[in-house]
């Protein structure tokens with residue numbers, strides 16, 4: 001029997017927790033081996049992973065061929081993945097049919113993009129205020145660099161393709177749909193009937209129609225609505241449709257956030273004399289957007305991946321490029337490599353967005369709810 | 371200075387002037403079909419401390435929320451600081467910055483620190499420079515005795531502390547009138563005192579106050595008038611002594627016996 005020590009009331013010291021109640025072993029036991037069924041699941045999973053992971057790794061790395069001239073050459077060198085194909089076509093996967101000697105403009109745009117992203121995403125950036133103009137001028141600089149004019153050689157948008165096209169569609173869609181979605185969400189809650197109906201109608205229409213349909217509309221029907229003689233760049237139409245489409249989703253996500261804000265917040269802001277836009281910007285939206293982060297990022301990720309749908313109207317995103325290059329007789333039968341590669345690109349992008357949203361949520365967490 | 375002198379000095383500051391701050395005449399309000407406020411008539415002069423009490427659902431909150439037009443009334447007139455609050459009011463913000471309001475559930479902004487809560491309106495409504503707003507805010511946080519919490523977020527404070535922040539936040543706008551809607555009824559007993567202390571001090575400084583509360587001790591101590599409401603009407607209105615010791619209407623008597631019973 002344990003010797004139980006007695007303390008006078010109010011004199012009890014802080015003791016260490018009993019042995020075996022903390023630490024790695026306990027954690028393992030609690031999470032993996034707590035019951036016979038749990039033990040079975042753990043062992044079965046381990047066996048399953050053992051079956052899958054080593055072969056996958058050796059296919060991807062150990063047995064893979066990284067440089068080769070053709071598929072047959074690949075097969076002579078090893079029986080894993082034939083990355084040689086990707087390596088040969090990397091330029092096309094990245095830049096589409098952007099003129100070879102102008103590709104530096106795409107690279108430069110990407111570098112500036114990173115610098116534009118930093119002050120937006122990273123609030124502890126040294127001298128953040130001094131950099132805040134970069135994201136503001138970025139859209140114009142990017143358009144100039146990518147399209148040319150003013151001393152640069154013109155490049156038409158049908159030469160855009162590959163990951164670069166995905167980035168153009170994804171980034172434009174994200175940047176345009178967030179503010180538009182917020183305005184739509186606010187409009188849907190407006191006291192002015194006309195604005196409310198307008199926003200509700202817009203949201204319901206764009207949410208109720210498949211994106212593919214909108215893209216077809218963009219590629220064919222839009223010409224009927226435009227005055228004859230005006231030509232309206234196909235990529236621009238696609239960007240417009242993608243932005244409108246996801247802004248409808250953003251609007252609904254943000255509306256959910258707005259509804260979660262207690263009425264008292266608006267009232268307190270009103271009672272101080274803040275006007276509508278000030279109280280939205282300073283009080284309601286910061287809180288509503290914070291709640292909506294998971295949904296917003298969800299929509300962004302969806303948008304980013306849906307950009308591959310542009311293949312149906314003939315734009316050459318990575319999937320379009322891969323279809324074209326897979327028909328090359330020298331390289332036939334390598335679709336696994338190509339799709340794994342493209343999947344990896346999308347996964348890295350989407351996973352980064354997801355991680356950033358988690359970081360942001362934690363950063364914006366300010367004490368317990370009440 | 372002895373306690374009595376201080377009390378006397380405080381009393382002299384609590385003088386009521388004849389300057390009219392609020393005048394409500396024959397005011398009615400409906401929620402849809404429901405007639406929630408009926409023929410309200412009320413004058414408030416500068417420096418008055420008015421306590422409004424009455425059973426739940428009698429329209430107390432609605433009445434004081436009409437005074438800064440968080441609620442709209444449908445008939446009659448409400449004058450606040452010389453402006454009539456009827457019809458389509460373009461410059462309601464102008465009234466609201468002169469009228470502070472403290473809510474039952476504090477309604478602090480959880481995404482801003484205590485200091486930012488206090489400086490928000492001075493900076494964005496009064497267009498005050500940030501430094502000056504912060505200095506003033508720290509002054510008021512000291513007055514409500516929580517300067518050390520300035521950089522915390524509301525979610526990290528106790529209820530009583532949050533309500534004191536809410537009072538400081540209102541005071542930062544340098545209002546002419548303060549409206550309180552049951553400021554202590556969401557608080558635990560030991561926190562009620564700390565909030566009431568702040569309000570008593572405020573009264574001693576000569577603030578015009580309208581306060582919905584069931585804290586009868588507070589009413590006796592600082593109020594110069596007590597108003598009893600029931601069913602959307604002002605049933606009785608009197609100085610505290612008379613109101614508590616010699617209530618006229620049977621409904622007031624019943625109400626007082628209920629809340630003073632325990």
Ligand SMILES: Nc1ncnc2c1ncn2[C@@H]1O[C@H](COP(=O)(O)OP(=O)(O)OP(=O)(O)O)[C@@H](O)[C@H]1O
Pocket residue numbers: 401404406424425426427428429430431432433
């Ligand atoms: N937005 C609203 N729509 C419809 N009826 C309402 C609304 N707000 C309040 N009421 C009703 O109006 C009446 C008065 O409400 P009010 O909140 O002013 O009462 P109160 O005296 O403050 O009560 P309490 O002591 O519970 O706070 C109540 O019967 C309430 O149900």
Ligand SMILES: [Mg+2]
Pocket residue numbers: 430431432551552
């Ligand atoms: Mg109430």
